[in-house]
Amino acid sequence: MLERKSPLGGHRILGKFGRKLKETGVTIEEVKDFSYIEIAFWDPESPSLRSKLSELLGIADWPGPAKMQRLKGGVLLRIAPDRIAYLGDSGPAEILEAAVAPSEGSVVALSHSRCYLRLGGAEVTNLLSRGLRLDLRDHAFPVGASALTEIHGLGVLLIRRDKAQYDLLFMRSTALNLWHWLNESAAQFGYEVL
């Protein structure tokens, strides 16, 4: 089984860094071997397509801009008016690819194109406000919300998994730039690379 190489390579060093405080303010973890797939629809409103997919994947509802849908192995996000994205284990990915007919839409596997980090800690929202211009207050970006946006001109996908936990995905080729920004900005909070 071939191993997918992380774009961070030797730059990701485990341990505690930055300010030495009683509580580590931020944790950073890389998620590897994930599936990220985008599905675009000709008619994003199509009710029959939506119900077919919802049933197939076992999700409660169709994903909306602020509501991700959890399924076994991953989540389904709505990233554009006519596009959804699957993020998680590889299993459901195959179901999706098989389920969408060319007359309904198109599927693009993008698992290798992204670097995927999971960020946590009491100061994680504070940290993100250093690079993200989004309103991250609880009412504006609640748990379950996702957004495509940018940090210093580099595109990112942000998902709020919990009050103090986020997923951050960005392009493989820009990974080191964002990794450096993250490490530098997190230093003031004391951070740990898990």
Place this chain on the structure above:
Amino acid sequence: MSTDRQKLRIGGGLVDRGKPVTFRFDGRVLKGFAGDTLASALLANGRHLVGRSFKYHRPRGIFAAGVEEPNALVELGAEDRLTPNVQATAQELYEGLQAKSQNRWPSLRFDLMAVNNLFSRFLTAGFYYKTFMWPAGAWEFYEKFIRRAAGMGKGTHLPDPDTYEHVHDHADIAVVGSGPAGLSAALTAAEAGKDVLLIEQDFELGGTLLYEAGEIAGQANADWRRQTIARINGEPKIRVLTRTTAFGYYENNILGCVERVQDHVLTPDPHVPRQRLRHVRAEKVILATGAFERPFVFGNNDLPGILLSSAAEAYVNRYAVLPGEKMVLYTNQESGYRVAASLLERGIRLAAIIDARSPVPTRHHHFAREAGIPLYPAHEVAEAKGGLHLKGLVIRKIGDGLEPRDIRLDCDTLIQSAGWAPVLHLQSQRGIKPVYHAALDSYLPGKCADGQHACAGAAAGYPTSEDAAVHGHKVARYLIGAAKTAPRLYAPKDAPPPSPAPVPLTRAKCFVDLQHDVTRSDIEQGVREGFRSPEHIKRYTTQGMAADQGKTGNINTLKILSQVQDKEQSGVGTTTFRPPYTPLTIGAVAGRSIAGELRPTRLSPFHDCHVRAGAEFITAGDWLRPWYYPGPGEDVTAAYIREAGEVRSGVGMVDVSTLGKIDIQGPDAAEFLNRVYVNGWKTLPVGKARYGLMLRDDGMVMDDGTTWRLGEHHYFMTTTTTGAGAVMRHLEYLLQIDWPELKVHLTSVSDEWGGVAIAGPRSRAVLGSSFPGVDVSTEAIPHMGVLEFDHEGLPVRICRLSFSGELAFEVYTRAGFAGNLWDLLTEGGKPHDLRLYGSEALGALRIEKGHVAGPELDGRTTADDLGLGGMQSTKKAYVGSVLKNREGLIRNDRRQLAGLKPVEGDTPLKAGMLLFEGDGITPKGHGIGHVTSVTYSPELKRHIALALLAEGRERVGTLIRAVDNGGATVIDVKVCSPHFIDPEGERLHA
């Protein structure tokens, strides 16, 4: 020599006597306390003289207690943290602080440059336009001395050791200022459930409550302050930012703020930024920015020992420092007496009060009598007297005429209060001009409130802390929608008595702008010379242009303009306020976007492979690409010549991952390609690729690339590296805006796939060895053929296409497996002597073949210019198909792609050289074309170039000249076909 004595320190105040602080000023060790500013600590130690003025080098002392300070500018810190022009009145004192006075030599007390004072007649307004003009060439000689004599403070050229960052804040309400109005507004909004951001430039909350005597709702200011701050600290909806200045107010209600995180520690924590630039986005903004006190204009009003009365109150009540031993008050305001009473409470009796009003209200007469303070009603200060410090005043009765009777008063301190100027800079930055209110003799904000913001408290003209607190509450209620009536600017019920600010007859200099040494006579001179508007006067005299931006001088200037031009004050207008409100470090603006982070670089998925192979890198657009792989002792030239030769004679591998890659799917994909490319796409079968050229709507070539058909409705498009983003935007524009009926989906897969090109006569053999079991014959992969397969788990996509002109294959895999692919190919390449080549060699190879790239696709060339006219279909319409036929674009004297060979084969040409006829006439004008790409051809063993040359195809075989260095370099070149080698393309089918 150190001294422990803070001889002017008195009791009380808010300084922390439990935390003594040691600091140095001009080399002397002095003591203060936590809670001092540098200015208050200097005053406590009896140090008034803190600098020398800009032009005249006159002795200057501490004038104010805040950011309006014009005189007390010091050089703070040392070495790489040396910062000039720091206001001592705003600099928090910290242990180990080092500061030096500026603009003097050899010392503050004895400054040789004070000789400028003697030449002051020649240094008046606009002197630099009139002096040092002759002889014409001598300016550069004068300039050296003038530069040394002028300027304030010295900076450092050492790299900044600190870091800075930007932060993005969001709030429902942003409150700027934490005086009574700001504190009140913040609490009102928070208690109504709003997220509030309270922004305060000082290190303590409270504004005027920190020192001003007064009452709010029956409570003394100090108690109300303490209680309110406790409530605020217990209120989770309020975020407090101290040491943070809102320096700019921008479109969409955005405030630019700078937070001074570590400017109050000697050794900053390296993990924490020194300063933060905060972008505050609030639904509503409340400007509770207070008001500046105005000074009088009189002779020698710049002597050390002359302060604003509110500053004196701050030094006494907040910092527990006595500004002087014998203090006189000069006022025309109620507030002057409030200060007098406040000082009296502290046991400080003024030596005299000079009141310019006539009559002075009775209650002030009472107060002075009760306090035993001599009062001089309807008097003005004509002149201050003193050398390095104030020694006395010459006062006169106003209206004494041309033969005044001078009264001499001895004193060492003059505190003055000539009126108030609301701090309306931020609102004014939003384009709302201030308005003059005659009743208050003051400029008030243009409006009190609108849907997005409001001014509150003293900033809206309210004179007392209680008025301000009430107004702040009203303003907050209005902005949060709890009150319908818009709050108003202050309008007194009864017009207060006029507050004259007389200008005495005196020969002594009457300063209007202390920091730039601008006097009243400079303003008058400017008007005489024809500069009448405030904008012109400002620039001609430099009033208001110093670091303090005229905070204590602007109003007086406007008043003088009104008097001198005999115009109504309201008709004079004001200058435009621009950010920043107070100076900003460039570091804060740059944040983390410095050095390597300024322009992020993208890395190929093969990057580590290149590093291991010893590559030298170069940036190409956003990307870092391998430039060449040096052999022992090789420079770039030796390396690329070798590498290119290895490709043509054997086989080479180059990283092509940086090309733009777009996944195209949908039933209308072929139709779409047909509309955007110049050639036909409907007949491209599955499993084949085609070279495509894209035009812009104006008929010029936009980009080129290769598109592969992977499935019935599935295509894989490549673009040039630098054109990728623009092409993607262009295609999405067409699909979403112009042709929404087409069912086509586009997804960038530039980062999903990584690829290399294997090129050279032995390239097929390398593929065969790398993928045993896969049929890589010419039948299986014909020219432009596509093959997809899985090799032991490695997904592979191959297309036989060539940029170099040799037999070549582009081999892609998913980016995370790039290393595996590399290893596989290097292993498979071993028996065939596979070599690596970089972008320099790639360039040489494509130039030899005459393939166009960036320098030829410069947006000004048509397909025909590039010799690709034949690609353009005549059977269909496509983007650019109509306008490409405009007369100007089909003329045959256009600059066409041509090849150039210098007559002397070992003479290099340079890209950009202009081309001229070979007629021997001196080259003049723009020439007949230019050189676009150059290389040394390893194949032909000579220098060659591609060029865009007028009638290039007609001129094949002729001799022309390439010119450089403005005509100094002239090289004879022969025009030839741009396809220098293998023009029939036989090698592609090897």
Place this chain on the structure above:
Amino acid sequence: MLRIDCPFCGLRDETEFTYGGDASRTRPPLDETRAEVWNDYVYQRPNPKGLHSEYWFHQHGCRSWLKITRDMVSHEITAVAYAKDTGE
């Protein structure tokens, strides 16, 4: 700095978008052969002191092309819609 209320993503800073030019023009049909018509489409633009209809691309967001009405003097944005929906 402009802030644009993307119909899908919500209020976002200008840095997520790129400008796409005048939206008051319509691409001529593909079979249009008159150069003057194409010339007008490619080059002719009104320059109003006031409201302007223009396209913006939400590059770092949902990648929707939006049609926006913006006042050229005050920069105030008065309308935002998907370009697709405006039936041009």
